Amino acid sequence: KNQVEQSPQSLIILEGKNCTLQCNYTVSPFSNLRWYKQDTGRGPVSLTIMTFSENTKSNGRYTATLDADTKQSSLHITASQLSDSASYICVVSAGWGKAAGNKLTFGGGTRVLVKP
Amino acid sequence: NAGVMQNPRHLVRRRGQEARLRCSPMKGHSHVYWYRQLPEEGLKFMVYLQKENIIDESGMPKERFSAEFPKEGPSILRIQQVVRGDSAAYFCASSPPSLGSNEQFFGPGTRLTVL
Numbered sequence: 095k096n097q098v099e100q101s102p103q104s105l106i107i108l109e110g111k112n113c114t115l116q117c118n119y120t121v122s123p124f125s126n127l128r129w130y131k132q133d134t135g136r137g138p139v140s141l142t143i144m145t146f147s148e149n150t151k152s153n154g155r156y157t158a159t160l161d162a163d164t165k166q167s168s169l170h171i172t173a174s175q176l177s178d179s180a181s182y183i184c185v186v187s188a189g190w191g192k193a194a195g196n197k198l199t200f201g202g203g204t205r206v207l208v209k210p
Numbered sequence: 211n212a213g214v215m216q217n218p219r220h221l222v223r224r225r226g227q228e229a230r231l232r233c234s235p236m237k238g239h240s241h242v243y244w245y246r247q248l249p250e251e252g253l254k255f256m257v258y259l260q261k262e263n264i265i266d267e268s269g270m271p272k273e274r275f276s277a278e279f280p281k282e283g284p285s286i287l288r289i290q291q292v293v294r295g296d297s298a299a300y301f302c303a304s305s306p307p308s309l310g311s312n313e314q315f316f317g318p319g320t321r322l323t324v325l
Contacts (some may be wrong), residue, residue: 098252130316137214137301137316138253183252197266198314200245200252 096121098186098201105177106207110173115204117167125187129158132181132203134190141169141182172210181205212237214304214317222323227298227312229289231320235304244277247267247299259285260307267294272312 098119105115119127126145130138140152142158144167150159155172171178184201215234223229240261245253255269259279270277274292279285279298289296298319303314 135319135321137303137318139316140313143313197241198253198255200254202252 095186096186096188096199098184100182100201100204102186103202104207106209109174109176109208109210111174113206114173115167115169115171115173115182115206116182118185118199119165119199121165121186121188121196121199122208123161123188124162124165127158127160127167128185128194128198129156129167130183130185132183134180138183138185144193163171163175171206174206176208176210179206182187214239214302214315216300216302216320217268218320219318220262220321220323222325224325225293226291229292229324231289231300231302231305231322231324232285233285233287233302235285235302236306236315238306239304239315240307241305242279243303244285245301247301249257249298253301255316256287275312279310292322293323294324297322297324301302 101116128143129141131137131141141153141156144151144160146162157170160167179191181203183203186199186202217232230248241302242259244256246256247253257270258266262281268316274290276288301319302317
């Protein structure tokens, strides 16, 4: 069964500090891994997408890593801002080619609260 | 280029009524996906459609739920005889038709409340 587990479930950090979110997955056959940011009451917005051959990808203050051997990923937020308060969702896509986009397995998300 | 549009944003229904959720994909996108997010849970895949075709409905409940994506107009997720357990946020995503494209763009969601 395809599964995506995220930790921690929630996190409180002070503005300006860094934090790292974890994602473990058992999805086969692996196609790609994405991190999404979901603000309260909104739809998810893509931050990064990584294929099997990519180890790291950055998007501004967000840096994602992928270890396909251990099936782990992390999302690092640098110099957090109040606007970073949101849920961060790890999503793994199974399959390949044309079908790869349609089977996404979502993690439960990590809720990040940035305090001033 | 407008993003994925969903309406209504909020929908209240009484048990036994029907709920119709609409999704207009981004311009040029011909693939539509519906997801459900129960309170305090992650998103769960429901159905994947292309124009006039259901490609994968493995996540759809067998009864009361149906989806369509007609040649003209938005995609519709229909829930008949709603029950309290149907209360959730329903998200639609779309992606372009190019082979191998994996990026899905999400709409703002429709929050369904069943009284």
